[in-house]
Amino acid sequence: YKVALISYEKPHAFKFDGATVLSYCLEIKGDFRNLMLFASSLEQLQIGEFTVISFEKKINYSTRKEELFCKLILQKLSK
Secondary structure: OOOEEEEEOOOEEEEEOOEEEEEEEEEEEOOHHHHHHHHHHHHHOOOOEEEEEEEEEEEEOOOOEEEEEEEEEEEEEEO
16 A cells, blocks of 8 residues: 555553553554555454544645645554
């Protein structure tokens, strides 16, 4: 897919009732169709489930064009 990985943060661990919830946050850039295809294929890998998918349009002032960014938060339950 024609997307660019902008940021990938360290997993955040949260302990709840003896289990650990790991949250992965990543930000990607591309057009809407490719962003949705990427998110869909990532979800089909069944490595966790998305809790947040948000889109934000930003202006790149050096090229004077709008760019679409997608922030994904994927959570995985581990013991």
